[in-house]
Amino acid sequence: MDTKNQQDIIHPSKGKKASTISIVNFSEADVPEVIETAYNEWILYGEDNLYPQQLILAWQQSAIHNALVNGISAMIGGENIIAENQPDTETLLKFNTFISRVNRNGDTMKDIIDRTAFDLYLQGYFAWELIWNQARTEIVEIYHLPAEGIRSGKFDEADNKIKYYYYSTNWEKYRQKKFHPKKIRAFDITDRSESRQVLFVKQYRPSQFYYSTPDYIGAMNWILLDNRVSEFHLNNIENGFFPSALIQFFNGEPPQAEKDAIESKFRTKFTGKASHKLVFVYNDTPETAVRFDTFEPARLDQRFRELMPEITQKIMVGHRVVSPMLFGIKxxxxxxxxxxxxxxxxxxxxxxxxxxxxxxxxxxxxxxLRTNNLRIDISIETLQPAQFLEGTNPDESSAEVQMSKIAQDKRSVLSEDMIQPTLDQLKEKGKDIKELTDEGYVLVQVDEELTDEGRKLKVKKLSFAIQSDPEQPSSIDQGLYKIRYRYSGPRDEKNRRFCAEVLDMNLIFRKEDIDQMSFRSENSEFGTYSIFNYKGSYGCRHRWARLVFFKTGTRVATQIIPETRKIGVTELPSAFAPADDQATTKNPKPRKRGT
Structure with a gap:
């Protein structure tokens, strides 16, 4: 924090106080102290126990640092959680069920991982609250605990481990009853006596036992300097960071009320609404005249402009960024x-x-997963640059390139042993279109193919995290619109078994439910097999048609009571056009064999 000190200026000849001025000292980014006290059960992180909050403040106040933390944490979180191997059907179903809803709040495991990635990168550690079932045989719920709210308990010499952690939503006011820290048992697979436990995970750092600082700690001074430069320009524009006139009074220092009145009259008469560029000095001398001195501010604006490239570069180095263009920085x-x-x-x-x-x-x-007897290898699907950079056009994210990759790779085959489990899940997640029409929704648009014009729409990038409950809204639903998908294409004897059965279902699906069918291909070099993108296999003639529904009213018996006016829909709103939709509404390649 900045400190403001008042110092008296002593007149060199008379040895008496001449005036009082204020000096502002800029702060430095100190390495946080870890303090153990006798009167607290937890370990203080920082002298005021608020170092995590200081890291959040630095993230909020530096534009460069903010962009990097947001982008890098999004890359860490990735696109999806996928199974590396092909487990048996029962294991796969149990795994998908577990990650699709990990707590009563309806969070998916992807939701937890996204928040975890942010904490891990910003703070250097993260915490999960784990809930055991009554029999203490499985973990049935996972909650993300914001890292800034966690403090470590003291090391237990007898048990040779940290046995407890403490959580508060506001450590600055922890003495208040509603913010008093909650004591939670540390995760221990050998001691399941308490159903609620905290799994605290930190990165290794030399000489840091209880907490760990983030990777970019070496660049903290530059991050703070970035904020100081922006504050300088803001103050210089809005309030006048430097005074343009010094007003000295030589008739002694009047009472505070009189000083306030004098200064108020000067500002009202001689300054603008947002200008506060006058400095008042009261001197204890016999003179009664008032002297005005004007001066030009130092050329700090030019110095700061010269310094900005170095600030940017040093922050980039602190984050180990090899190319700023990855994060939209020239x-x-x-x-x-x-x-x-x-x-x-x-x-x-x-x-x-x-x-x-x-x-x-x-x-x-x-x-x-191992604790829950789920023996499955997992990975995080890589988030490509076009996906974590905002403002990308669909054609720039190259659906054509995606299609070319699928067409050229003849190993993109839906393996025989995965067909039935996938069909079973589709039957479970799918809904009859009548369910939406009974709710007053009208089908207003069906997109079998995206037009070239549609590809050029400026789209809002959306994250399609898996949400297992088909009753919940889709992430691409907006207002009175609902977006669903239905398997579409030719019906004949040439169809593969998978395509024929999905067509016969005649069900509609949320995108999240289809995404849940993704798994690692048996050809590991091919990567993830996505039912949403690849449909029934290489060369498939079918597609996921996009259906747009509009809410027109509430159905009562056989009548619809209008709640809204039906509007004409000729084009799908741009927010409903995710970039990868181009891969779903087109078949990967003209058919060469039975599909």
């Missing part, structure tokens, strides 16, 4: 801005920075 430091160099930078950054963070999260989740 590169001026040597890396090219063409697509190939951005791609190479992405691959390098993903391997060096992103994957180690993902590994920390995956190992933690695997520990829980």
């Amino acid at each position: 590169d001026q430091t040597g890396w090219g801005n063409n697509a190939d160099e951005i791609k190479n930078a992405f691959v390098l950054f993903n391997k060096v920075v992103i994957f180690p963070y993902q590994l920390v999260i995956l190992r933690t989740l695997t520990k829980i």
Whole structure:
């Protein structure tokens, strides 16, 4: 924090107080102290026990740092959780059921991982609250605990471990009853006496036992400096950071009320509404005249402009960014801005920075899965640059490239042993279209193919996290609109078994429910097999048609009571056009064999 000190200026000849001025000292980014006290059960993190809150403040106040933390944490969270191997049907169903709803709040495991990735990168650690079932045989719920609210308990010498953690939503006011820290048992697979436990995970840092600082800690001074520069420009524009006139009184220092009146009259008469550029000094001298001195401010604005490139570069180095273009920041430091160099930078950054963070999260989740007797290898699907950069056009995210990849790779086959489990899940998640019409929804648009014009729509990037409950709204539903998908295409004897059965279902699905069918292909080099993108297999003639429903009223018996006026719909709102929809409403390649 900045400190403001008052100092008396002593007249050199008379030895008496001449005036009082204020000096503002800028703060430095100190490495946090970890303090153990006799009167607290928890370990203080920072001198005021608010270091995590200071990291949040730094993230909020530096534009460069904010963009990097947001982008990198999104990359760590990835696109989805996928099964690396092909487990048996029962294991796969149990796994999908578990990750699709991990607590009573309706959070998916992907929701938890996204928040976890943010905490892990911003703070250097994260915490999950785990709930055991009554028999203490399985973990049935997982909750994310915001990292800034967790404090470690003291090391128990007898048991040789930390046995408790403490959680408060406001450590600054922890003495108030509603913010008093809650004591929670540390996760211990050998001691399940308490149903509620905290799994605290931190990165290794030398000489840091209880907590761990974030990776970018070495750049904290530069992050704070970025904020100071922005404050300088803001104050210089709004309030006048530097005074333009010094007003000195030589008739002694009047009472405070009189000073306030004098200063108020000066500002009213001589300054504008938002200008406060006058400095008043009261001197104890016999003179009674008032002297005005004007001066030009130092050229700090020019100095700050010269300093900004170095600030940006140092913050980038602190985050280990190999190319600023990955995060939408124009590169001026040597890396090219063409697509190939951005791609190479992405691959390098993903391997060096992103994957180690993902590994920390995956190992933690695997520990829980093993506890629940789920022997399954998992990974986080990589989030591509086009997905974590805002303002991407569908054609820029290259649906054509996606289609080309599918068409060229003849190994994109839905394996025989996965057909029945996938069909079973589709039957479970699908809904009859009549259920929506009974709720007063009218089908206003069916998209079998996206037009070129549709591809060029400016879209809002959406995250399609798995949500298992088909009764819940889809992430792409907006207002009175609902978006659902239905399997579409030819019906003949050439159809594969999978395509024929899905067509016969004649059900509609949320995108999240179809996404849940993704799993690791038996050809590991191919990557994730997505039912949403690849349908029945390589060369499939079918597609997921997009259905747009509009709420027109509430159905009572056989009549509809209008709640809204039906509006004409000729084009799908742009927010409903996720970039990968181009892959779903087109067949991957003209059919060459039975589909």
